[in-house]
Every structure is written in C-alpha cells, then in structure tokens.
Amino acid sequence: MFLAHIAVVFGALYSVYAFPSSVQKRAVDFFNPVTTGGSMLDNAGSGGGEPLNVIISGLSSPAVLTDDGIINYAKAIRFSTECLGQHLGDPQSANLGDGNGPVNQTVELREDFGDPNLGTCLESLIGGNHFRIFRQNGPTANSGALFLAVSKEEDLSQQHTIVPDGYNIGRNELVNNALGTTSFGGVSYTTVAKNITGLLAPGSTGVNHGIATDGITTLLVVTIN
Template sequence: MRFVQAALAFAVVALQVAATPVKRAASGDAGYVDPSLDGGSMLTIVPGSKTRIGEPINVIISNQSDPWVLTDYGFTNYSRSLNFQSGDVLTVTYASNQRANLGDGYGSRIQAGIQRYNDSIQEALNGGNHFRYWFQRGKNANTGAVFIAASVEKSKDENHMIVDNGYDLGRDQLVGNATAGTTTDKLGNEYQTTVEWNDSLFKKIKTSQINHNISVDGRVAVLTVKVTKSVSTDGKGSVNTQSSSSRRAAMVPMTITLIIGFVLALISLV
C-alpha cells in the first residue's frame, strides 16, 4: 500500500510538472537582457578601433519567438524567408568580422555570421542591406535572443562605407520585410513577425561612438517571430505540418495519459 501511495504522490508531482509551462532563462518579459547590465553594449566592436567605436545593434529577435528561430539553422532559414543569404561567399567574407559583448558572460566574441540581402555576391560587390548577428547564450544571460546590427553599405570599391543614415535604413528595411506579412523560407516553413520598439537601450551611446560618426534615432526593433506552418524544423528534412506551439501543446495531454496509465497499472498489481 505504501508503494501505491508513493506512486500516486509521484504521479501528482509529475502532472504538475507536465502542466507547468517551461520558463525561459532570466529575461523577464522583454525576451532578452540589456547587455549594459553586465558590462556589455549595444554597439559592436569594429576591428582596429583604438577607442570604443562600433556599429549599433538595432534589431533583437526576442526569445518569445518560436524556439526553432533561435537555433543557428532555424535563424538562417528565417533569414532566407526575408530574402537574405549567407555573406560568406566562397569562404571569403567581404567585410571585417566584428565583435560584440552582449553582457551574457561570454565577453567580447566574434559575430555568428553575416547575411546579405538578395544576391549575396552582388550585395558584397555593389553594396546594399546586410546585417551581422550574435546569440545571447552565456551563463549570465542565457536568453537565446538574437542581436542584429543592420545597415546599408556602399560598394566594395567604396570600401563598404555606410550610406547616409545607413544604420536606421538597414534596420527599417529589415523590419519592413519581416513584418510585411507571411514570409516563407526555401523549405516551406512560414513565419509571422511582429515588432515592438525600444527607445531606452541607446540612451548612454553618443554619435561620436558610432562607426563613421553617423547619427541614429536610438530605436531598437524587438521582433517576435512565430512559425505558422512548419514543414521542416529539425534540420533533417522531416515533414511535420503542425506549428511548434501545437506540437508542444499536444505533448502535455500525452504525458498525462502515460502517467495515469502507469499508476493504474501499479494499483492493479497490488
């Protein structure tokens, strides 16, 4: 009898755990942690700069987004749905790698990648919209949020200088593409993106600290991306037409059913 009672107690706890939503790491309601809270910055670090000169990190993919989007493979495919391609062309990156400190405990680290709009080779040669990105995954702020530095640059012959108002333009073009409606990647996954604006993350940053001394309006676009149709989100090409939120929801009653069945089986043995 004591064994049955213990099994029932275990079942109650397991049911409570199964019904409790998983909490994301230390990010509050914002979906990210402000890098400046732990020695980081919303400016990148430009190679060779003797003082703190960088490019503004002006877009954040919130960790309230679909978990698939916050993976390396998933984010690459989401970027493709916005008509961006990897900027690493034939193993050559047509720009110096930059670093960023997201205040997550990793310190200053190199960009995770660079994405270029439309045809990556043509953009690298002729200029246009592009962005660098980092994931906030350190032990001090393991949110998984994606931090993006977007801008519009000139051609390779013009040393990829940023156009006038190029940082705000790069951000706005990226956000405009993302929020225009349903976007679809080459795998067939579909996304819906919403935006909220943060006007406080740049309060302590001066124009003189920004690369090329280009002023910005100080706004950061915080995007939340939901997968509305999932054809392949495991990186292996398997087909699943449920959204990830539907899959998570479906797992809870299945777990509960298995636990109840286990308990009833134990009782029948006593």
C-alpha cells in the first residue's frame, strides 16, 4: 500500500515537471512581446517594420503550430510556399520578447490563387497577399504562438511594394479565407477569430513604407477537426 502511494505521488510529480515547456506552450494564446522588450513590428531592414497583424494562438491544435503543420494550414486558406522554392530579398526578423532576441522569419508564404503547386508563381508576377511567420518559443515567453506579418503587395514591375492600406487589406483577406471550416491534404480545420487592440499603435509611426494601419491585430484559434 505504501509503495503504491509513493508511485502515485511520483507519477503526479513526473507529469508536472517532466514536460514544462509543453504545459506552458498550451497555457496562453500568446505573450505580448512589448512587455518583455520585443516589438509588434518586425525589422524590414529599411528603418521601418511590418506590423505583426495576425497571431495564430498557442491554444490552437499543436500540430498546426509546427513547420509542416502551418504550411498545410496555409494551403487550406489559399497560400503556399514560394514559386519553385525561390525567394527574392533578404529575410526579415522579429523580436517577440521571448528571450531569443531578433530571429529571422520561419518562412514566407504567398497567395496561391487556388493552385498550391504553381499559384505563387502568379503572385510573384501580378502581386497579391503574402505573410511572414515568426514563432514565439523562447525561454521567457514560450507560448508557441505564430506571429504573422501579413500584407498585400504590388506586382513585379513595382518591386512588390505594399499596396495602399496593404497591411489592413492583407490581414482582412487572410482572416476571411481562414474563418470557418477549411481543409487541405486530408486535414480539416475550424478557425475562429477575435480582433485585439492595444498591441499595435494605429498610424504609420515606425511602419515600413509609411503606410498607416488601424492598430488591429487578429487572433486566430485553429482547431484540427
């Protein structure tokens, strides 16, 4: 009886302490980067930053938050990897206040116009929506959340600069694609959204290209069905 009691206690302690990062990762939607020295603007390398205007919650299904998982989810909402795997331009970085400091984007995904294999080649030519992903997983703020810098850009002849009001437009288009039930590759998702104010300051201060934003960040919680 005594040994059985000890086993129960040990098992309880093991479940609490053996996997602290996974427990913490599932505890919150995200941590506000600004409160721990980070920023809700990434570093675009031109003296300004792109707003991190969509967050995929750390409370989403864990498989969604992996590298492969977010790419499959992106394909379910009409985005895909870059044309023939080729990327033009330098990666951008972001400091999410998680103790990792500035970290380069995990991946950049582009609108695929319904063709996940070659559609992003069309986006590279005529412009469209795209986003960069940054993961909050450092030692001081390990939410596992994915912070997205979403924007709509001009065509190749305009060097892919952001369209007027392109940060708000890009965010809204992505969210509209994501809401409700979507699927790709045999995986079905349900996405709900909530708009948050107070993370990003409205206006154009510090924003790349001087394009003003409305200050709204949209939080997405994505659940695999």
